[in-house]
Amino acid sequence: MKKISERIYYIGVNDDTKTLFEGLWPLPYGVSYNSYIVADEKVALIDTVEHDFEEEYLENISQAIGDRPIDYLVVNHMEPDHSSLTAYMLDKHPQMKIVANAKTVPMLKGYYGIDESRILVMKDGDRLSLGSCELIFYMVPMVHWPETMVTWLAEEGTLFSADAFGTFGAVNQDVVDSEGTFESFRDEMMRYYSNIVGKYGTPVQTALKKLAGLDIKRICSTHGPVWEKSIGEVVGLYDKMSRYEVERGVCIAYGSMYGNTAAAAAALAEELRRLGVPCAIHDLAGNVNPGLRVSGALRDVFKYDTIVAASPTYNNGIFPPVETFMKALQSRLIKGRRFYALGSYTWAGSSVNLLNAMAETMNFEILASGCSFAQAYSPEKCNVAEIATILKG
Ligand SMILES: Cc1cc2nc3c(=O)[nH]c(=O)nc-3n(C[C@H](O)[C@H](O)[C@H](O)COP(=O)(O)O)c2cc1C
Ligand SMILES: [Fe+2]
Ligand SMILES: [Fe+2]
Numbered sequence: 001m002k003k004i005s006e007r008i009y010y011i012g013v014n015d016d017t018k019t020l021f022e023g024l025w026p027l028p029y030g031v032s033y034n035s036y037i038v039a040d041e042k043v044a045l046i047d048t049v050e051h052d053f054e055e056e057y058l059e060n061i062s063q064a065i066g067d068r069p070i071d072y073l074v075v076n077h078m079e080p081d082h083s084s085l086t087a088y089m090l091d092k093h094p095q096m097k098i099v100a101n102a103k104t105v106p107m108l109k110g111y112y113g114i115d116e117s118r119i120l121v122m123k124d125g126d127r128l129s130l131g132s133c134e135l136i137f138y139m140v141p142m143v144h145w146p147e148t149m150v151t152w153l154a155e156e157g158t159l160f161s162a163d164a165f166g167t168f169g170a171v172n173q174d175v176v177d178s179e180g181t182f183e184s185f186r187d188e189m190m191r192y193y194s195n196i197v198g199k200y201g202t203p204v205q206t207a208l209k210k211l212a213g214l215d216i217k218r219i220c221s222t223h224g225p226v227w228e229k230s231i232g233e234v235v236g237l238y239d240k241m242s243r244y245e246v247e248r249g250v251c252i253a254y255g256s257m258y259g260n261t262a263a264a265a266a267a268l269a270e271e272l273r274r275l276g277v278p279c280a281i282h283d284l285a286g287n288v289n290p291g292l293r294v295s296g297a298l299r300d301v302f303k304y305d306t307i308v309a310a311s312p313t314y315n316n317g318i319f320p321p322v323e324t325f326m327k328a329l330q331s332r333l334i335k336g337r338r339f340y341a342l343g344s345y346t347w348a349g350s351s352v353n354l355l356n357a358m359a360e361t362m363n364f365e366i367l368a369s370g371c372s373f374a375q376a377y378s379p380e381k382c383n384v385a386e387i388a389t390i391l392k393g
Pocket of ligand 1 (some may be wrong): 066178255256257258259260261262311312313315316317345346347348349350374375376
């Protein structure tokens with residue numbers, strides 16, 4: 001528990017045991033599920049935390065407000081990492097009302113059997129007085145679920161932003177950011193955005209425009225630190241990523257069974273670095289970097305303007321981890337990227353052509369026909385110096 005201001009308490013928890021967020025995304029530095037209390041004449045809870053943390057959660061609440069009754073539970077977002085203690089909290093506080101929007105109502109019923117009679121339904125811009133201050137609700141659909149809303153507490157300049165501006169990575173005792181916090185979270189924030197929210201760049205842009213008029217002094221998201229000092233950086237990063245804006249550089253994502261495609265990918269990375277081209281390389285089959293795979297590669301796809309996909313031919317197709325990566329790009333509506341494919345085969349190569357075909361579906365600029373080489377990598381079969389020059393542009 002951490003008191004953040006006169007009225008606001010942080011009552012979130014760190015999850016250091018889960019290894020895969022949403023069953024998919026690695027958590028090398030853990031993740032936090034953030035929940036908050038606004039204690040005024042009335043007491044409002046903003047979201048809850050994931051189940052399994054109920055004891056710590058109740059303890060945090062009791063440290064914050066003792067046994068004061070809770071009047072409202074604001075449900076900004078229904079993904080179970082935040083909502084799975086909703087029914088539990090309703091049982092504990094029989095007088096408490098849920099505050100949510102119309103799209104949330106059937107989800108509360110469907111997940112937790114919660115009856116409409118316990119819900120105060122809010123529309124865009126509606127207000128709820130807590131006494132000396134009021135909560136205002138703004139709908140931000142598809143950031144990253146349809147029911148998502150944010151809660152604005154004007155008296156404190158505080159935006160309870162649901163997953164928006166969230167990041168992977170557990171939070172320290174201070175919770176609120178200080179000098180250097182943003183830089184230490186930047187990579188994990190990019191990975192969180194690209195993995196979880198990445199498909200919804202347009203709705204994020206709509207939400208940013210909608211919230212642009214607010215004089216935000218504090219962002220209380222549902223994952224990661226509370227942002228006070230780095231609001232400009234955090235909002236700027238979300239703005240940049242949701243515009244799919246990138247810098248010159250290369251993200252090499254490869255999969256390899258026996259190391260031949262891997263050798264070509266590594267040689268290309270070395271050549272690019274020699275030329276001074278920023279370059280990240282990701283092993284999608286996890287031999288070198290088992291912690292990140294597609295997840296880390298997606299982060300760098302949101303960073304750099306050029307993608308190199310490298311895959312051996314596998315049963316006349318693309319090696320499955322690389323195909324998964326390409327599908328992850330398609331599903332995130334990645335656009336405006338330069339593209340190059342390479343890969344090893346033994347009797348009839350098809351992976352490079354198939355990768356190019358997938359890149360075409362995303363209207364990528366295919367820089368050259370690619371390099372499909374038989375068996376072992378050698379600079380003669382796959383001229384990485386020439387490829388690096390093409391990629392440098
Ligand atoms: C299960 C399996 C399926 C394969 N299918 C094909 C194929 O359809 N066409 C082909 O030319 N080579 C095929 N190969 C051979 C690989 O493409 C070849 O061994 C390549 O050099 C592997 O590259 P890597 O060392 O980067 O894993 C297959 C290999 C395996 C193990
Ligand atoms: Fe979510
Ligand atoms: Fe979340």
